[in-house]
Amino acid sequence: MASSLQHIFLVTTARGYGTVVSLITLIVSARYLGPEGRGIFVAAIAWISTFGTIFHMSIGPALQYRIQQNREPYTAAAMIGTLLGLGLLASLAAWVAAALGFALTNGGLFKGLSIEVLVLAFATLPLLMWEQYAPNIYASLSRMDLVNRAQYIGRTMGVVAFVVLVAWFQFGVKGALVALFITQAIIVLSALIPMMHSIKWKPAWLSDEVKPLLTAGAKMHLTSISALLSDQVGILIVNNYLSKTEVGLFQLPLQLVTLILILPQSALMILYGDMAKSDPARSWPHQRKLILRVMGLVLLLALAGWLLAPYLIPLVAGEQFRPSVPMFVALLPSLLGLSLSILLTPQWLGRGLFMLSNALTFTALIVVVAGTFWAVPRYGIDGVIGVRVAVYAVILPIAYFLFWRWCSRQSTYLIPATARG
Numbered sequence: 001m002a003s004s005l006q007h008i009f010l011v012t013t014a015r016g017y018g019t020v021v022s023l024i025t026l027i028v029s030a031r032y033l034g035p036e037g038r039g040i041f042v043a044a045i046a047w048i049s050t051f052g053t054i055f056h057m058s059i060g061p062a063l064q065y066r067i068q069q070n071r072e073p074y075t076a077a078a079m080i081g082t083l084l085g086l087g088l089l090a091s092l093a094a095w096v097a098a099a100l101g102f103a104l105t106n107g108g109l110f111k112g113l114s115i116e117v118l119v120l121a122f123a124t125l126p127l128l129m130w131e132q133y134a135p136n137i138y139a140s141l142s143r144m145d146l147v148n149r150a151q152y153i154g155r156t157m158g159v160v161a162f163v164v165l166v167a168w169f170q171f172g173v174k175g176a177l178v179a180l181f182i183t184q185a186i187i188v189l190s191a192l193i194p195m196m197h198s199i200k201w202k203p204a205w206l207s208d209e210v211k212p213l214l215t216a217g218a219k220m221h222l223t224s225i226s227a228l229l230s231d232q233v234g235i236l237i238v239n240n241y242l243s244k245t246e247v248g249l250f251q252l253p254l255q256l257v258t259l260i261l262i263l264p265q266s267a268l269m270i271l272y273g274d275m276a277k278s279d280p281a282r283s284w285p286h287q288r289k290l291i292l293r294v295m296g297l298v299l300l301l302a303l304a305g306w307l308l309a310p311y312l313i314p315l316v317a318g319e320q321f322r323p324s325v326p327m328f329v330a331l332l333p334s335l336l337g338l339s340l341s342i343l344l345t346p347q348w349l350g351r352g353l354f355m356l357s358n359a360l361t362f363t364a365l366i367v368v369v370a371g372t373f374w375a376v377p378r379y380g381i382d383g384v385i386g387v388r389v390a391v392y393a394v395i396l397p398i399a400y401f402l403f404w405r406w407c408s409r410q411s412t413y414l415i416p417a418t419a420r421g
Helices: 002-055 060-069 076-104 113-123 125-140 145-169 170-200 206-239 244-260 264-274 280-317 324-343 345-351 353-379 381-416
Strands: none
Touching: 002 076, 002 113, 002 125, 002 170, 002 206, 002 244, 002 280, 060 076, 060 125, 060 206, 060 345, 076 113, 076 125, 076 170, 076 206, 113 170, 113 353, 125 145, 125 170, 125 353, 145 353, 170 345, 170 353, 206 244, 206 264, 206 353, 206 381, 244 264, 244 280, 244 324, 244 381, 264 324, 280 345, 280 381, 324 353, 324 381, 345 381, 353 381
């Protein structure tokens, strides 16, 4: 347990450093782009995140599943080569879909975003795609140190690029998007180059595993993308019905909630590694204790956010973002369902409960999207927040509690008390 918490601490510290750097870029973008410019910036990011989320096909989690099913062929060279190839194909598919969407709607799909902004934004898509895949490879190889180092290097150089392009040269939204590309490129290459060197720059292609990877990824894709996709869809719906200023005001508290989720996301890699050494039932008692501790830390962070938000948000982003304070406070309860969704993923995956997990997350996604479409024209930002809290703070936690109880009963029945410790 102590070792697991230590690994979580190391990963969270690295990502937490990225959080601190993100706050610097947030300050710069808020003050130099303003709510409207930041609204355009975050809408562009929401679009590439949406396409990336849809087209990455959950190959990263599928890799973890396939390693448990067929560990032998998954050497470092095979994992890197196969996922690099699939990532490039997925990026190409996303680019084609975006270009068709723009052409068929004469740009109407991407309301308010110029083609120049979209081109700069979508240039970053392959890098974001690889960042979805890479941590699963490095976790399987016990090389999360590379991910941590890449975060330190990339975020540091990225914030320098952001300040220079946005604050110094005042290139506006386009400068911010170029800085985003530079940041992601450094993060990816800082970890990938040492791994390529370790395999003597000879990646392999597992042709026999491509279909099983895609099949496994397709089965768990709805589970993997539901929360992320609902975030991006919420921003895009707000972008469609409300002003760019309101988009900027709403995205800030949504980003702050996402930053708190770095903690359970860091724990997820440890949970995957833990389960790879055993089976879901045998790993559950240890994972259950770890999840409870992580949820306790999430609660403490939420409490700190509730107390400090009225002071820190105007201080960090400026007085023009004070309306974001009540939005952030109202979104905090959603951390319960979002955190449990992340932390329970290895158990859903390891037990092969793809259909049940997909049904649960797809239902939640449909409710969030349909509810947001209905609520935003009538209640504005309050409508989208109310829908998210209802789903992620009430409905999903009930379902996760039932799954929790089932996992505990399965562990009790299948494993002798002496083995459970």
